[in-house]
Amino acid sequence: MNTATTSSPPSQSSDPILTVRDLFRQFGGIKAADGVNLEVGRCEIAGLIGPNGSGKSTLFSLVAGTVKPDSGQIRFDGREIAGMNAHRIARLGLARTFQIPAMFDNMTVTENLLAAAAQGHWHGAKDRAAETLSLLKLDQVAQNRASDLSGGQQKLLEFGRVVMRQASLILLDEVTAGVHPNIRKIILDAIARLRERGISFFIIEHDMEMVRNVCDRIIVMDAGRVVTSGAFEDIVRDSEVMQTYLGRPQ
Numbered sequence: 410m411n412t413a414t415t416s417s418p419p420s421q422s423s424d425p426i427l428t429v430r431d432l433f434r435q436f437g438g439i440k441a442a443d444g445v446n447l448e449v450g451r452c453e454i455a456g457l458i459g460p461n462g463s464g465k466s467t468l469f470s471l472v473a474g475t476v477k478p479d480s481g482q483i484r485f486d487g488r489e490i491a492g493m494n495a496h497r498i499a500r501l502g503l504a505r506t507f508q509i510p511a512m513f514d515n516m517t518v519t520e521n522l523l524a525a526a527a528q529g530h531w532h533g534a535k536d537r538a539a540e541t542l543s544l545l546k547l548d549q550v551a552q553n554r555a556s557d558l559s560g561g562q563q564k565l566l567e568f569g570r571v572v573m574r575q576a577s578l579i580l581l582d583e584v585t586a587g588v589h590p591n592i593r594k595i596i597l598d599a600i601a602r603l604r605e606r607g608i609s610f611f612i613i614e615h616d617m618e619m620v621r622n623v624c625d626r627i628i629v630m631d632a633g634r635v636v637t638s639g640a641f642e643d644i645v646r647d648s649e650v651m652q653t654y655l656g657r658p659q
């Protein structure tokens with residue numbers, strides 16, 4: 410069901426890059442994660458959808474280590490990471506866009522990319538910065554200060570900073586929300602290209618068109634739990650899921 414935006418994933422190993430088992434986290438009386446179970450395959454682009462307050466962002470924070478679970482397992486690339494601190498998880502190769510330190514306003518676009526590499530793998534950073542500028546069509550503004558970029562270009566730069574860290578799994582939280590269609594297309598094409606290079610993605614998205622265009626598989630959450638998962642067409646065909654969990658019958 411991939412459109413022209415995405416290509417087929419490279420051959421996937423059967424061992425998922427991310428496995429979440431029986432994950433619980435309460436805030437006061439609110440069960441934000443109420444026994445979450447899911448997997449993201451290697452080189453997969455998995456979409457996470459669900460109504461407001463269903464626990465999507467909390468799940469990302471639990472996986473990225475910025476929120477600690479009450480109980481449960483999170484296995485990333487063969488290691489148990491539940492409760493590990495966020496910096497350690499990031500060093501293992503898991504990145505969450507737009508959660509990394511804000512870009513440096515007074516530095517150029519290129520300098521910002523190099524600074525992101527300095528937080529992780531410096532080897533080959535200059536070549537990777539050039540590749541990333543090209544991938545995200547930021548070549549023309551490479552020497553501009555980050556503060557002089559448009560809002561959409563700043564989103565591209567933040568995405569580029571994550572790419573520079575050479576993560577093997579990237580969590581994207583509504584990465585295209587509110588951006589111009591041209592910027593959106595650049596981001597979607599970049600996701601598809603990066604997946605071809607072996608990077609896995611887990612994407613929170615409200616825009617069903619983006620979900621359809623880019624995701625291999627959709628995971629639906631409601632009230633802190635995964636209620637179903639499957640191909641986009643199967644999910645939208647399930648009118649009960651669409652009405653109950655997304656509030657829009659198809």
Ligand SMILES: Nc1ncnc2c1ncn2[C@@H]1O[C@H](COP(=O)(O)OP(=O)(O)OP(=O)(O)O)[C@@H](O)[C@H]1O
Pocket residue numbers: 436437439440441459460461462463464465466467468
């Ligand atoms: N730090 C917190 N303190 C208290 N309650 C929280 C906290 N973080 C999340 N919650 C609550 O946990 C529930 C799940 O929130 P979460 O933001 O994870 O949902 P979401 O699916 O990402 O929602 P949205 O689509 O609106 O971003 C909500 O009821 C929210 O109010």
